[in-house]
Amino acid sequence: MNIDRRQFFKLSASSLGGSTLAALGFSPTAALAEVRTFKLARTTETRNTCPYCSVACGLIMYSLGDKAKNAKAEIIHIEGDPDHPVSRGSLCPKGAGLLEFVHSPSRLKYPEYRAPGSSEWRRVSWDWAMERIAKLVKEDRDSNFIARNEQGQTVNRWTSLGFLAASAASNETGYLTNKICRALGIVMLDSQARICHAPSVSALASSFGRGAMTNTWMDIKNADVIIAMGGNPAEAHPVGFKWAVEAKARNKAKLIVVDPRFSRTASVADLYVPIRAGSDIAFLNGVIHYLLEHGAINEEYVKAYTNASFIVRDDFRFEEGLFSGYDESDPEVRYDRTTWTYELDGQGYAKIDPSLQHPRCVFQLLKAHVARYTPELVYDVTGVPAESFLKVCELIASTAATDRTLTSLYALGWTHHSVGVQNIRVMAMIQLLLGNIGMSGGGVNALRGHSNIQGLSDLGLLTEMLPGYLTLPRDHETDRAGYLAKRTLKPLRPGQWSYWSNTPKFHTSLMKAWYGPAATAENDYCYDWLPKLDKPYDSLRLFDLMAQGKVNGFICQGFNPLASYPNRHKVAGGLAKLKFLVVMDPLATDTSEFWQHYGEHNDVDPGEIQTEVFRLPTTCFAEEDGSLVNSSRWLQWHWKGAEPPGEARTDIEIMSDFYLRLKELYAAEGGAFPDPILHLHWPYRKAEDPTPDELAREFSGYALADLSDPADPARTAVKAGQQLAGFAQLKDDGSTACGNWIFSGCWTEAGNQMARRDTADPTGMGIAPGWAWSWPANRRILYNRASCDPAGKPWNAKRTIIEWNGRQWSGLDVPDYKADVPPGADMMPFIMNPEGVGRLFCADRLADGPFPEHYEPFETPLGTNPLHPKVVSNPAARVFPNDRAMLGGSEEFPYVATTYRITELFNTWTDHVRINASLQPEQFIEIGEDLARELGIANGEIVVVRSKRGFIKAVAMVTKRLKMLTVAGKPLHQIGIPVHWGFMGLTRKGYFCNNLTPYLGDANTQTPEFKAFLVNVEKDMSEFMPHSHEPGQGHDERRRPEAGLTPATGQASWLTRILTGRTEV
């Protein structure tokens, strides 16, 4: 406290005077003690859900005013919704600070425009901005639209404009965005899923049939053993992690954490095991090896419910790190997968050997494949201490018993690798071997990272996707019949449901929803209006093409790619080559100011950047109605609590305006392939602003003609114009419209199912079937038929989810099975798979192999692969030549780095939120004590971390929590790099961790290898080199204590210090 002498006397005198008077009995009796007035007494409460991660905690927003016409609602407080079955009133530090998101000083209020070469924003009107955008977009589309490819095939695609969709936008926004983008022929359409959980969709769908978290958040409490590996749920999903802690406290569960860094999850674990980043497959194949060696599997489950007994073609091979069919000539597709399939009999069914003895049955092939992964190899490759590895194996093996389950909680620690899909695949296989899929307390639980990225995946906002996991056609798929035939999967075993046999119904109904009366049987339901792909235009390709100057326009909706994509310099270079960039966001993102100079943190010259930039202010979660899909597939409706600031508009309004202007231009002037634009079905009451209700009804589906009841054809089940009850009612004759078949049933004739808020959990097992609505068909635990043995008896009677009642399957959950097929029938529980069973061997689906194999990260600290030195890293991964040249080696960059989120912050969003900024104000990295000692780095010092691609400067946090490992006989150090800081917002300015990361990704999904790359670390010596820093920015300030830095510590008075003997100032 800075008090001068006179102030001290004054203060002392008043204190003395006060105490003297009090002592003499002159108490100020009028000042009765009163608690602070309760501030919520007459506020209006509105229900919402948190916009950050996919736990999707319930919120109650309290706003001033009672909604009277003359009162303007203003949100004054947000806290947890105690009814919410997952969160039960809790919120993490981000959710608890949401008020400051709504009222962030970074909220955008007006449309803004940055002219080419300018270094400032200009406020513009909506009309001006939207007119200019529509003009630029039309010009580019008309010049660059590709109607036919070189072979003369109709492709109708547009590859010079990219679009990134918002991971926190509602389903209604996402659906409309996709509808408009595809009508324009945009193929470079992608979303956050590409850089987060795309591998989950791929791995889980190829193992079990659906690409989503298998169980629910609350169900985690039923687990006996929990393994958090490839994820850090305490930090990334704190409220969902509640149920892991609950499992420990109530179910005596054991929590295992396997992570390069001792995380907050590890702080409450029973067993923490350090591991080398990028070696998870070696570890987990070692676990499979252990389970098979010790016979610790649920044999009956494995025989009945997996493809263990299926016989694989005799020309399938795995040798020297390569599967059969490898061909290096095509840089995009390295494997011919013909041999990765089953031997079929004359009827087209796969041959099986129920005894599992056939040398080419999947079980025997798997045994041979993992035989190399002995405990010794695991220690050598992963650096995991021997005794820890065996302890983990024992705990996992204990859940082979039918009355015990293991649950796997993972997130980006597995997806962010060049082997992302296969990391997840191994766990899927382990859970199938143990019989833990379909079980309460089991599952492979992909913890999605954004509030609606599951929804955006479900709605197909990815380059190659359409809603409901339908896919866009390829160039050669010139006719609809062939396209559908390939995607209409016939059963591979007798009696299987193989639900993808219904593809024509899903696809036809989608086209009816998009093109309405224009889609007819005669024109193949506008099949040719869908853009066709010559290759997937994922967003890594998008930024690569952008860096080559081949992309002209880019629309960025609720996304901050400058911070989020690997090798920031490449991305920044690409943005600078654009003709125009449109940013739609509630906050002033780093991307929107990529052209602005921010010292060393964004070292660019605005004068050299000719990109026109539009910044459009959008509403945030609190200011709109709509639904989001949480990680466990719940569609939860949320409600608007206040008006947006300034002139901000909803994304739906902006997208509609954008579309209607283009439609008007095409109607007036014509242009490249206008048909899909002119005939896009737009049945909304207010064309310029469709309501979320209308859009939700459309993707849930409605009848276009009277539909008869299949059980009684004389009776009409659904009248024309009515909402469908679910996807079972879809037709392939154009008599139903449904924008996303897996969401079908979310809005029925009974109303909005997503708005349901029944808290009842009848058995206390963590299934609240009346809370919101879960895809598919309100099923909460996927594959739940597998919770009973083939004879229909629950494996664990204490955790019965569904059972056969003599006539049909029923119970707590909606059966994920044909309800009237009795126990003992041929039909197996994995109804989406043509085999009917879970896949240990992933036949003909993945780009990099039917079994997971350990490949080194592309930047490997070993320089070789101990299993097969000739094939070091994933041979099927796509690496662009320029990016390969940007990979570093261990001589120059000796340390393994990994990136992650920390609890207090959410990507770069919370940089704009005052409360959260105060909880983690400044960028830091974590470094082990051993390495710090070696490099002479003290705790709290500034260090420079360099990779081949760039550098960051950050505070070094020296910790015991990152231990040196011994890998391949040599010491190995790992560095932890949290991802959150940028050059915008309220935190101290930081450097994007993506200055460092390599630009390459998983072989199947191109999800970047953010979690294992090489760096070097050194002390920051720049303070000794004058003029190397911009003054007043970032870390600099700490070296100049006079620069107005406010100590965060409240200090006691001088007198107090004397009294307490504390003399430090």
Next chain:
Amino acid sequence: MALQSLDILRRSATTTPSPQQRQTTEVAKLIDVTKCIGCKACQSACQEWNDLREEIGINEGSYQNPHDLTANSWTLMRFAETEQNGTLEWLIRKDGCMHCADPGCLKACPSPGAIVQYSNGIVDFHEENCIGCGYCIAGCPFDVPRLSKKDSKVYKCTLCSDRVAVGLEPACIKACPTQALVFGSKEDMIEHANDRITDLKERGFENAGLYDPAGVGGTHVMYVLHHADQPQLYNDLPKDPTISPVVSVWKGIMKPLATAAMALTALAGFFHYVTVGPNETDGDDEEHSA
């Protein structure tokens, strides 16, 4: 809410006894350190509910931000890394007011009604009566109250007395994601703690126990610790906290003497003013002090 003021057990620097007739339930916050993941939801919820905003500080090589309790941060996660029996542990303790049954701050406070203790156990500061002398800081065995630079008054956790008064749990309790924070009657909280201690002992934490120190008459914020025998591991949680002897002396022998001395000083000052007039300051004096 006004009703709550009747349920006051003690008021600082006041000799008039408080009404004693009503029986109210003693409440307590239980902090189960063994379930805490250090997420800081409690810190966030505390700032939000109490309309406080912490400064954007710096990182000094720790997850602990801000670095200490402040007039804006009434609760703080304190992080400590330790190795116990060869196993690394990251001990994270939520620090803040313990709401002692025998509150040293209240005892030390010379300003009437600036510190009160409700019959439910909450010790609350009423800043409108605070004179900023800082004696409560000296009196606190846990080093919790913080003097504000802005208004020279002392602030600390109120246990959300405004929420508790209307039948709600404190904001931090509600937010806590892992149920490391629980709120209820002190009796229930002790029972809950005992359940947790049984579980911890089964998991090999033989010295797990409840922290409810007798030296301050017990507290209305208690901890479940894995190592109850070594509270100092948790960022120097005091093993046997007691009220500082300085406070006892001040309140005991010194008080009547000091009162007389102060009365005399004031009297002397009064006569000086009447006979000589007020002290004048000159510009130099002010400049030198700047």
